[in-house]
Amino acid sequence: MQPAPPAYKCSNCGRTTTYARLRCLNCRGETFEAAALPDTATLLTLTEIHQLPVGFDERFLRVGIVEFAGGARAMGWVTFEGAETGTQVEVRWEPIRDSDGEPVYGFAFYPEA
Amino acid sequence: MRDVAIIAAGQTKFARTEWPLIDLLVEGARTALADVEIDESIIQAVVVANMGAGILNHQSGVASAVVDGLGLFPAHAELVENGPASGASAVKMAFLGIAAGYYDVVLVIGGEKMRAVNGWESTDFVATLTHPFAEYIYGVTLPSMAGLFARLYMEKYGITPEHLAMVAIKNHNNAMFNPEAHVQQRITMEGILHRPEAVVNNPIVADPLRMFDCCPVSDGAAGLVLCAAERAGQFTDKPVLIAGVGQATDTHVVHEREDPTDLKAVTLASEQAFKMARVGPDQVDVAELHDAFTILEIAESEHAGFFPKGEGHKALERGETQIGGKLPINPSGGLKARGHPVGATGIAQLVEITKQLRGDAGQRQVKKAKTGFTLNFGGFGNNVLAFVLKKT
Numbered sequence: 001m002q003p004a005p006p007a008y009k010c011s012n013c014g015r016t017t018t019y020a021r022l023r024c025l026n027c028r029g030e031t032f033e034a035a036a037l038p039d040t041a042t043l044l045t046l047t048e049i050h051q052l053p054v055g056f057d058e059r060f061l062r063v064g065i066v067e068f069a070g071g072a073r074a075m076g077w078v079t080f081e082g083a084e085t086g087t088q089v090e091v092r093w094e095p096i097r098d099s100d101g102e103p104v105y106g107f108a109f110y111p112e113a
Numbered sequence: 114m115r116d117v118a119i120i121a122a123g124q125t126k127f128a129r130t131e132w133p134l135i136d137l138l139v140e141g142a143r144t145a146l147a148d149v150e151i152d153e154s155i156i157q158a159v160v161v162a163n164m165g166a167g168i169l170n171h172q173s174g175v176a177s178a179v180v181d182g183l184g185l186f187p188a189h190a191e192l193v194e195n196g197p198a199s200g201a202s203a204v205k206m207a208f209l210g211i212a213a214g215y216y217d218v219v220l221v222i223g224g225e226k227m228r229a230v231n232g233w234e235s236t237d238f239v240a241t242l243t244h245p246f247a248e249y250i251y252g253v254t255l256p257s258m259a260g261l262f263a264r265l266y267m268e269k270y271g272i273t274p275e276h277l278a279m280v281a282i283k284n285h286n287n288a289m290f291n292p293e294a295h296v297q298q299r300i301t302m303e304g305i306l307h308r309p310e311a312v313v314n315n316p317i318v319a320d321p322l323r324m325f326d327c328c329p330v331s332d333g334a335a336g337l338v339l340c341a342a343e344r345a346g347q348f349t350d351k352p353v354l355i356a357g358v359g360q361a362t363d364t365h366v367v368h369e370r371e372d373p374t375d376l377k378a379v380t381l382a383s384e385q386a387f388k389m390a391r392v393g394p395d396q397v398d399v400a401e402l403h404d405a406f407t408i409l410e411i412a413e414s415e416h417a418g419f420f421p422k423g424e425g426h427k428a429l430e431r432g433e434t435q436i437g438g439k440l441p442i443n444p445s446g447g448l449k450a451r452g453h454p455v456g457a458t459g460i461a462q463l464v465e466i467t468k469q470l471r472g473d474a475g476q477r478q479v480k481k482a483k484t485g486f487t488l489n490f491g492g493f494g495n496n497v498l499a500f501v502l503k504k505t
């Protein structure tokens with residue numbers, strides 16, 4: 001079983017981010033509860049990176065930003081060709097790279113089944 | 114608050130240099146000091162802008178080392194690190210010290226030695242300004258942040274790759290007349306977009322952006338001497354007044370912005386600078402914008418208030434932003450062709466506007482320039498500074 005993707009919902013105003021924060025961007029609230037993200041999202045924008053930073057051996061990487069129903073957004077890897085703005089994708093939270101032998105988890109976007 | 118003037122301005126040639134970082138900064142300061150006759154012992158403080166000495170050059174305590182290199186003891190010295198907006202931030206700190214009456218004369222010097230490392234490492238260095246968990250882990254680069262933005266902005270407003278190329282061609286043309294520019298190479302629409310060999314000559318960096326949509330990686334330094342306006346006449350007959358200063362911040366994670374095509378910090382910083390200077394964007398004769406990527410020159414020209422949203426590329430198409438047009442943008446060549454040693458850039462923009470307002474810009478002189486504007490864009494728009502300068 002893959003772990004669920006992270007989502008932190010502000011207990012005060014409900015704004016949800018996909019990475020941990022100490023303070024809410026909207027209301028400066030400081031308590032958050034775990035939230036569940038939908039399995040799919042809409043691709044807002046994407047790019048194919050051909051000049052990568054040190055530490056990446058890939059020839060290129062596709063990175064995109066998605067929006068979930070409810071408004072939370074996440075950056076992640078677009079794993080397939082032919083995606084464009086508005087494409088519906090399946091969202092997974094999975095090991096995307098290694099750091100000192102430890103897996104680093106991140107968002108990855110797949111074609112919708 | 115006292116008025117503050119620029120009494121001297123200079124920069125090194127932006128390029129790749131073998132000089133150590135501190136020597137490069139000292140040389141940048143010397144170009145500024147050579148621009149005015151001044152007893153250097155009256156310089157009370159040195160504010161240094163640099164983003165990457167710790168990462169790129171394995172050096173700390175940079176401001177103290179620069180004062181040492183210049184022999185300006187016991188002048189005060191501080192380093193300002195504010196990402197790619199470090200240069201403008203350093204000028205702002207010097208401005209505040211003089212405006213408050215604490216200092217009369219301050220030297221500001223910004224520089225970066227980026228070519229000390231290879232291209233993959235310098236790309237990673239700049240990427241460290243992105244959010245470590247929400248952005249950086251995915252291998253994003255600054256060109257890719259610009260690529261994500263460009264795709265949305267181009268779709269929204271009908272901007273084509275040709276429009277982006279027009280920015281590059283214009284700024285490369287301008288740099289032909291700037292001996293300090295890093296890149297002096299004329300380019301054509303055919304050569305970078307339409308000929309079959311364009312895919313090799315102008316490869317994709319982060320689509321839709323290609324190599325000629327991105328600024329080069331440069332070494333270089335730029336400096337200014339700031340002085341209380343009431344004393345400026347002692348040193349020069351052409352002081353340039355810092356009439357307006359504005360700054361604004363925005364979210365670290367770009368996708369947290371409600372509308373990711375809205376560069377809110379650019380709008381707010383510009384409005385603040387215009388309000389303080391008591392002029393409107395329509396009164397600006399020449400502007401230096403932060404065109405680290407061609408799309409940014411178009412988007413910033415709108416967000417700063419020079420053109421309505423979605424009209425910047427049309428003004429570009431009509432030639433309004435060329436030298437000789439209604440509002441020349443980046444007569445120096447901009448970051449695109451002058452180069453972008455990150456800590457130097459915000460200062461180099463003010464160096465150019467100072468020269469333009471004094472009528473010292475040679476073959477790239479904008480005629481009858483009286484009011485100038487600069488915009489220094491930090492992060493991917495999360496910390497932006499704007500200045501309005503006036504000829505006195």
Ligand SMILES: [Zn+2]
Pocket residue numbers: 010011012013014015024025026027028029
């Ligand atoms: Zn909240």
